Amino acid sequence: MTDFMLFLPELFFILGALLFFIFSLRKSPNPAGFHRWAVVLSAVGLLITVASSHQEGMLFFNCYRVDLFSQIFKVLLALGTVWVMFSSSELKGIDSRQHAEYYFLIFVCTLAMMMLVSSVELLTIYVSMELSSYSLYLLVPMRRGEDRYFESGVKYFMIGVTSSGFMIFGISLLFGVGHTTYVPQLIKALPAVIHQPAAIVGLVLTLAGFFFKLALFPFHIWAPDVYQGASNQVTTYIATVSKMAAAAMIIRFAGLSGGASPGLVKLLIVLSIASMTFGNLVALIQKDLKRLLAYSSIAHAGYILIGILTLNSQGFASAIYYAAAYLVMNYSVFMVIMKVADDGHNLQIKELAGLYKRSPLLAMTFMLGLFGLAGIPPTAGFTGKFLVFAAAVHKGYLFLAIIGMVNATISLYYYLIVFKAAYLLKPVKEYPAIAVDMWTRVMSIVLVVMTIYLGLFPDQVVSLTEAAARTLF
């Protein structure tokens, strides 16, 4: 019975998925109804997740661990899902006949990721990883019309399967050197044998799979096309929710080497620097807002990695915090995008012109989101960066902090350009004022408050993340 309680959130999302599966069998689609269902279900899901956030225990022959770490990420996943569901009210990007499937796949994907963050056994990890990927493979090409965007689906798929191939091969090597598939035992076993090439190569290849999900350089190559190609809601989902899971898994696996391999750390440092720099530099020249955010997400992956590569609880905690902050800020940006481009087209930067007139509230949310991403206080983004760099410097990587800050300055340039579009530019043609319903108002205010609150009063959250990080060791 208690096991059942431990598994409750996942079970709930399974039920939700099933429900939408049934809906998808119906002849007459009813988008509004589906949306209402989706919001309610996901909201309940969130509540359940939160309620069960302090449970601990093992399931399925110790393949499945429920602890603070996993539960925090589950909460984040559920939260992201709720938000995406919330913003799916006008799902113009997707044919209304496919709405049910869309919700179904989203639920499945969230479920898979929830399982991912709690599973501590290689096969389980692989399976749930694949499950989430498959649903995303299907979600991305769902975009209606837009033939020129279709190729992004193919690219996403090909790159995805390749990197999953890497991953399973890496897992096989780990299995070979560790003689077990249980992560806790691996953590004990690996540091001893980490100097064997097989072990470290296996670890790297395994991580590659997660890097792919996190869109870390050089596994980022799908990100720009997918962000641009997928419908706004799906992009939002990929940009926010699936990042959480990836971050969680990298944190779990980076710990495997137990810090016994300086080489691995070097590799991670190189990757994080490359990722930050590449993402920011290429973002400078983007015109399409979603594509720009794709590159910025690549850069942010680099920042998260800085926290992780310290391989100590403080660093992991900061990474978790950063992930959470990133979820909030990124969503507040995307929400505004979805509102502004309510017919589901791809928003160009210049289309934001005069946003401050069309809807001051959205403009403010947007601004705070951007400044958060740029890491300007007093937003959550700043505090996240601060914690990450603090961890790095504390470990002795001063140069990482400097490079990170320089990158932050570069990134500020393009965030300011977007900000300028929203606040300064006179619109070329007169756009209508944006209809903002009550829920959106509430949502924007919630987001603004969260951004500021996390930025100024990080105390509880930080201590929570540290408690979570400690469970990994």
Next chain:
Amino acid sequence: MNSLSTYLIISALLFSLGLLGILQRRNLIGMLISVELLLNAANLNFMAYNRFLVSDPVTGQVITLFVMGLAAAEAAIGLSIILALYRKMHSINIEAAQKMKG
């Protein structure tokens, strides 16, 4: 000739072949097949390790079965996407899909 390393080398070869195929084939189907090679290389690893090193003989085989299953699913999804692409672009050549860049 029946040592672990033999199998490992073979799987490594498989893996490299698969990789080569992915990078070199322009035909999407071909790429998909090469991906299967990657997975099979992994499978071979699992079996080999399982046979030579690991105490509990089940694990590897179970994993292999799982991977096969997933591979099948993957193929299904992949083929469906390729089909859709063919419908839109009348080609299953990856070169047809390189408009998005920069």
Next chain:
Amino acid sequence: MGALFRDPVLLATVLGTNIPFFSMAVILIFTRSNPRLSSRISVGSIVVSAVSAISLLVKLFSAPALQYQTLWFCSGKLNIAFGYYLDPLSLLMLTIVGIVACLVQIYSLGYMAGDPGYSRYYAFQSLFAWAMMNMVIAGSMLQLFIFWEMVGLASYFLIGFYYEKWSASQAGKKAFVMNRVGDVGFFLGLILLLIGFGNLGIPELNHAAVTHGLPKGLVTLSALLIFCGVIGKSAQFPLLTWLPDAMEGPTPVSALLHSATMVAAGVYMFSRIFPFFSASPEAMQVALAIGTVTMLLSSTMAMVTYDLKQVWAYSTVSQLGYMVMALSAGGYFAGVFHLTTHAGFKALLFLCSGIFIHEFHTNDMRIIGKKGGRRLKIPMVCMTIGALALSGVPPFSGFFSKEAILTVLAAQPSKIWYAAGLFGAVLTAYYSFRLIFHILFPKDGIEEQHHHAEHGPDAHEHEEEHHGFAFRAMAIPVMFLAGVSVVLGFTEHGLEHFLMRLVPRAGEVSAHARSAAAVHGAVNATAAAAAHAQEPSGSLLMVLGISAGLLGITLAWFEYGRKGASRKGFLSHFPAVWKLFDLRWFLDILYRKGLDTFVYAGLTSLFVKNDRRIIDGGIDGICVFTEGSGRVFSFLQSGMLQFNLVLMVLVAGAAVLYFVI
């Protein structure tokens, strides 16, 4: 605060010196729109100051030097005091300033009547009076420097009073900046003393200098630096060119600032810390040389110009040169005495020429002569008196002071200084009477017809103007000053006694007396030498002095005075020399060129370019480079899937290799 009212002296001092400031504030803030009221306020306040100054002089005539001081602020070990130091010298100077300022302001009532900037004029006059008086009674060198700067500021405003005229504002700027050049030296000297000695109190400084409480090098260096201040303020060589330009200001201003008070400030400061200076013979020698050069140069310049005010300006410079010579030759009293007399007759001369200018609306002595300048009896007579005093003809005041100076110079080991002094005296007499004769006996008589023309409708108002308020306002001060220049000379011994009287008290160990002792210590050394050199040839010197003056006058007479004189001046035979003198020995051109080439064309443009091109260019370049590299990197993200996969695999492979090997 209580002390202020308990002590009448202090009260008089504070009130007398600061009331002009309040009048300025009141005028600027409230009564700008009401000229009459403004002038009344200003004149009233200056009268108060003058009266209080005189009463102080009388009250303290035989009292010991008084010193009031209180802590202004302290920073670390640095204690800056604010205080007054009332000794004979400062009292004398205070009186001079008070009286001259008072007279000039009264004079201005007439001269400036109807000027649009009437109120502004009086505001700045008050500002000047305030600054000058405070400078005079300052208790410490720093305080002196501060008000010294304020004096400079006031003169900046007064010179540039007609700011619509480009040349006027230019002159103001020039004066201020050139003064600044000197002041930087002054300031550095003070800082040096502050670091080396730690106290800038005037009595303390003098005492330390006399009792050799200061290291020799420090004294010399700081004395030289401080002397830069004198050079700037008293328009000594090489910074003398601002003063003639300063004549752009209204004539009363020239009379006040650039004859009697402001430019005298330099000399005053010199004599203020005279013992300190005299502790370093080297510095004194430099000063002596500079004074001499200045004196000769400027008198040569005065010989060629036809502009009334210019002549007096140059002569002012040369007279200041005299004073500096006197002081640096050790003639403390001689210098101060000449300062006093000069203040009298130079103010007189300027005010007289002011009347002419006001009357004939021109500065050119020839035209004034033509138009019948000599008809204006009062100014003509007074000006002649002034000129006589200037050229050192007995019994006018100038004679006595110049004699004193020459005596001191004669006491110098090398006689060259004395010769220079005499030669200067000749030149002085020459150029001043050149001017007088120009007006008295114009080239071909007075243009009668012109005068007849004046006998027309406007003749009445002409008459009336002679006896109108304006004329009276101008005439009274002039006559007063003329009287002063006649009698002042005879007070020599009284003044000497007054200035030196504290000497017998030197024995007492009172803080105030000490400085007097210092003065004495320094003075009687030289004075003794002077006396020793003087005894055999005292009368000879006097004869020489007088004859020098008369020689100059006769020379002028032969050239400009007598019937059928050429009225050319012997210099006109040497056009090159004439040009040289006329262009102020090319000093101005030199400065202009230097400023243009080194500062404007050189450093400034270089720096501006550097900012635009290198620094800013560099920054912008970095930005451009960053964006460009963004473009380059974006090629990594090619549309071709497999290219991207290759990239991915390569990196992964590289990582793997890195670990395997």
Next chain:
Amino acid sequence: MTAMNMAGFPILTTILMTTIIGLLVIIFIPPEKTKLIKQVSLVSASLGLALCLWLYHAYDFHKGGLQFVERVLWVKSLGIYWFNGVDGINLPMMLLTSVVLFTGVWTMWELEHRVKEFYALIFLLVAGVYGVFMSMDLFWIFVWYDVSLFPMYPLIAIWGGTRKEYGAMKLTLYLLAGSAFILPAILFLWAKGGGHTFDLFMLQKIGFSVFDQKVAFLMLYLGFGILAAVWPFHTWSPVGHVAAPTAVSMIHAGVLMKLGAYGVLRIGMTLCPQGAVYWSHLMALLGTIGIIYGALAGLAQTDLKYVIGYSSVSHMGIVGLGLATLSVNGINGAVFQMFAHGIMTALFFSAVGFIYDRTHTKVIPELGGLSKTMPIASSFFIFAALAGIGVPLMASFWAEFLVLTAAVKVFPVAGILATSGMILSALFMLRVVQRTFYGEKNPKWEHIPDVSMFLTVPRVVLMSCILFFGLFPKVMLDVIQSTVIPFVTRF
């Protein structure tokens, strides 16, 4: 968060709150009620001013040290404290901030374009400034520092003048690039200090190794130096000021530039005395170059605001030189100069701002003879120019006097060069005054009204500040040196 020795009423937090609450109130006022917005902002600004004046008066400089301390544990795991307090160094800065804010808000009374956002951003900015000055915790100092920087972008880019978007972008990126050095330096010190406190004074007790001090101080000096317009990082200052609207220039040149110098003093010299000693020659060199360079480059400018921008460079050079001497007088002078220059520049910009609003040009040749048409406005500018020249009995004279005294003592050559800079500053200030206000009356500005009584008030406040502290420097120096004297014992 557990309260620790919360000393009585949190006056400092209240001062901070006056701006933040003002900000919130403004956000909730509908944008069309401009009058109300202005009134609200003026009220909250004057509230801050009153509190700061009271604070200044209540500070006991005989006791000295840190007073009105508020200390609350904020983030346990990192050792971040909500830790505010005033001492002789930041008290004048607080006062300066409040004065400039007050006058700035008043000066912009005639603003009509997007009033609400303007005042909101101004208050955000000033909240940051107050925060930096009052806070004694490295984390908060940095947070407030950034908070005070980024509103500059919209403020310049929306309400600015010449090349506003270029100027805004340049200034913002430039200054935030500075913080790319500051944050790592702060974290470095924190980590070297054991990584359990950001409290300035707890860190001060930990003796950092000399090498660490050198590294950290250099980074801090570079980072903060950019904002203090240290040569050669000064070029943003003219460009930015030219672009910025009046009140923003006032606050930026008057207060924000001081943040840089303050940061060097507060963090760098407090935590890394050895580093400061090691780098002091560099500081002196750059400071002196700044003084001369700024004045000379200013000579050639034709835009009023450019001129002022360069004069700021020159004056901040004096601050730098003063800090470099590491002596009581030098630092006293530097802090005093920060205050004096702040007030002075504010006056400059408010005068220029008025002229610009009326004539719509800042180009000196186009102006000229202005003192005929607008005597009062001109007199403001001329007054400021005199203060800039360093005329005695104005606050900046004392500052320069102290700094130069110390400089001649410690770095004779630099000191003498800096002193001769007085000539240059006189030259170029008077040149500007002459070309702008003197000369023939310009018929173009014939019918321009002069400053109204109402708009005179803020300028008069500033002028009286300059005069007051010029006549009674004691009032300020006693406060400053109460902290500085113990401060310099550590060099």
